[in-house]
Amino acid sequence: MRYASVTERLKHLGSAKWDLHFRARALAAAGRDILEFTIGEPDVPTPAALIEATTAAMNAGRTGYSNGRGEPGTVAAVARRYAARRGRPIGTDQVVCIPGTQTALYGILRTLVEPGDEVLLGDPYYATYEGLIAQTGASLVPVPLRPEHGFRLQAADVAARITPRSRVLFLNTPHNPTGAVLRRADLAALGEIARAHDLWIVSDEVYEELVFPGVAFTSPLDLPELADRSVVAASISKSHAAPGFRSGWVVGPTEFISRMLPLAETMLFGAQPFIADMTALAVSEPSPVAAGMADRFARRAAMFLDGLDGVAGMRVHHPEAGMFTLLDVRATGLSGEAFANSLLEEHSVAVMPGESFGGSLGGWLRVSLTQSDDRTAEAIRRIAAHAARLQGHAA
């Protein structure tokens, strides 16, 4: 039988990147005590008030069909939140509610690009982006994110890769896997290029509320001169420890939203009203859990830095936000994949090979910051021992 070409484009972009994670889970299910530092899930439960709001809405009969844009109260709450933060009006016609950042990005890219177009994306990048771009038929143009610039996307690196086919500059700030947060000056310089070449700016801001103490978050939406070309996607998954609720949104120019709306309707025919009610509550008040997570994740990032930087030639990155840190293990002579595989086999510690996040993280590891301090300390001890043994072999 024949299948659409999109299935070919996505064939190798699914779970292969998560091989090690699934192997670790299988070992754990078979009874081995695995220290799992692969994926990042919030380290606290969804706040009780939000669970109660959801069940109250279900009990109140909020279980019917919704509409493509989202429940009016939720759309208004998201618009209010963005208007308040940006200090300028953002109308309800600039918002679509949609089940999570992932779905939001799918819809955004579907609205903006097609075969023949190019999407400029910082490399390394979050593992699903390759598939998100590939599903549209557009090409991913990787732009190296360099450790010497704190992994922040540099305008000169973007400028060098612009072609007549460039359509979208795809940002992720705060960034997964590097934890980098773009500065206002970075965005101004990137914005100048976007304006000069008539590019859309798509910004995945799902980690906005997990910025570490002392770091300031800026969105392209904060720069008025970029308002007509910037589209933001975010959700309550990280900020409210609620990834299973699948509740997010898109904020962008009115015409963009009106063009994306039929796509959202075609895909979803609306989201769940009881989840919409809970989301309206979530975005209307400060998150009760985000600041605590940011504090703990910053503390654990410092534990990795103190415990492993310089050990057996390893270097440890200093993230500014998010749920991950990066270890540079190139000095051991192994790829990230080989290091991660042997670490799992010999020390029962599961971390992600950098190679899962694009070509430029070869020889690096991504480590999650969401495990308890005790387990983090133990993982640091085992990683140090493993690297020291590998270095002994290499010497």
Ligand SMILES: Cc1ncc(COP(=O)(O)O)c(C=O)c1O
């Ligand atoms: C950078 C990035 N974007 C999007 C997502 C998915 O977010 P959501 O749960 O809102 O779909 C994740 C999840 O880990 C992520 O790391």
